[in-house]
Each structure stands twice: as structure tokens, then as C-alpha cells.
Amino acid sequence: MRVGIGYDVHSLVVGRPLILGGVEVPYHMGLLGHSDADVLVHAVIDALLGAACCGDIGEHFPDNDPQYSGVSSLMLLKKVSAYLNNRLWRLGNLDAVVIAQAPRIAPYKEQMRINIAREMGVTPELISVKATTTEGLGFAGRGEGIAAQAIVCIYQDNNC
Numbered sequence: 001m002r003v004g005i006g007y008d009v010h011s012l013v014v015g016r017p018l019i020l021g022g023v024e025v026p027y028h029m030g031l032l033g034h035s036d037a038d039v040l041v042h043a044v045i046d047a048l049l050g051a052a053c054c055g056d057i058g059e060h061f062p063d064n065d066p067q068y069s070g071v072s073s074l075m076l077l078k079k080v081s082a083y084l085n086n087r088l089w090r091l092g093n094l095d096a097v098v099i100a101q102a103p104r105i106a107p108y109k110e111q112m113r114i115n116i117a118r119e120m121g122v123t124p125e126l127i128s129v130k131a132t133t134t135e136g137l138g139f140a141g142r143g144e145g146i147a148a149q150a151i152v153c154i155y156q157d158n159n160c
């Protein structure tokens, strides 16, 4: 059994869609990035790679590679899940938190769980997505960006 953590931050800017956990959340700003900047999925990917001691997201998907320009981060998650599955790593559970002063994430959390679970080929019962503000403090509190943290537990399946 292994655990891994992931953390990511992206800036909020006008003129971009806000994609979190593969859900387009209605808001007047979105996250800036080379990909769709899905900060939640990026944290999940880094937690998975960290647990398996397999590097980090930038190593697997460089942000100067044109093939990842505007890419759906759920697609990157699918690739990482396949990469780990091929090495016999299976998900125990995943817990994540989106750190955003606004918008309110609660109405979209279930769909985020479903999206992440689908790309990983697991049941949504293994996936937890939460949200918190920072009570107005720091970059997230000022609405300059959104952060996400994820932690996963994986185990090696030696029965296949």
C-alpha cells in the first residue's frame, strides 16, 4: 500500500472557461494554463504519480509540448491511470479538496467525482471531492487563483 499527495494552483483570468474535475463551472473567469488548466485533476494526477514514485505531471506532459495545448486534463488522467494500471497499481481511495473563494463548488462536486471515477475506471465511491474557501485570506481568498490538493492510496495487485 502506498500514498501520494498532489497540489496545484492556477491563476483566474477573464476569457477562459472554468474547468474543475471535468465540469465547466459557470463563472465570469477561468483558469489559465497550457492545458484546460483543470487544477483539481492536475492535483489528482500528481498524487497518483507520487504514490507510484513515477515523477510528476510536467514530466509526463510537458507544458511546452504543443500536443497538450488546450488538452482536456481528464484525458491526461486517463493516460496516467492506464500507465499505473499497466504497472499493476490499483486505487484504494482518493480524497481531494478544491480551495476557492468563489464560485461555489458544492453543486458540481458529484459530477466531478463521477468524471474522475470514469476516467480512472473505478466506482465513484472511491473518489471524494470537497471544497473550501480560505475565509478571504491569501491568493485564493482574493480570487486571484484556485488551488487543489489530493491524496491517494494505491496498492499493487499481484493476483493478475
Ligand SMILES: Nc1ccn([C@@H]2O[C@H](COP(=O)(O)O)[C@@H](O)[C@H]2O)c(=O)n1
Residues within 6 Å of the ligand: 099, 100, 101, 102, 103, 104, 105, 106, 107, 130, 131, 132, 133, 134, 135
Ligand atoms: N468554493 C467553495 C468553497 C466552499 N464550499 C462549501 O462551503 C463549505 C464551507 O466553506 P468554508 O471555507 O467556509 O469552510 C465547504 O465545506 C463547502 O461545502 C463550496 O461549495 N465552494
Ligand SMILES: C[C@@]1(CO)OP(=O)(O)OP(=O)(O)OC[C@H]1O
Residues within 6 Å of the ligand: 008, 032, 033, 034, 035, 036, 037, 038, 042, 057, 058, 059, 061, 062, 063, 064, 068, 069, 071
Ligand atoms: C498540464 C500541463 C501540460 O499541458 O500544463 P498546464 O495546463 O500549464 O498545467 P500545470 O499544472 O502548470 O503543468 C502541467 C503541464 O505540463
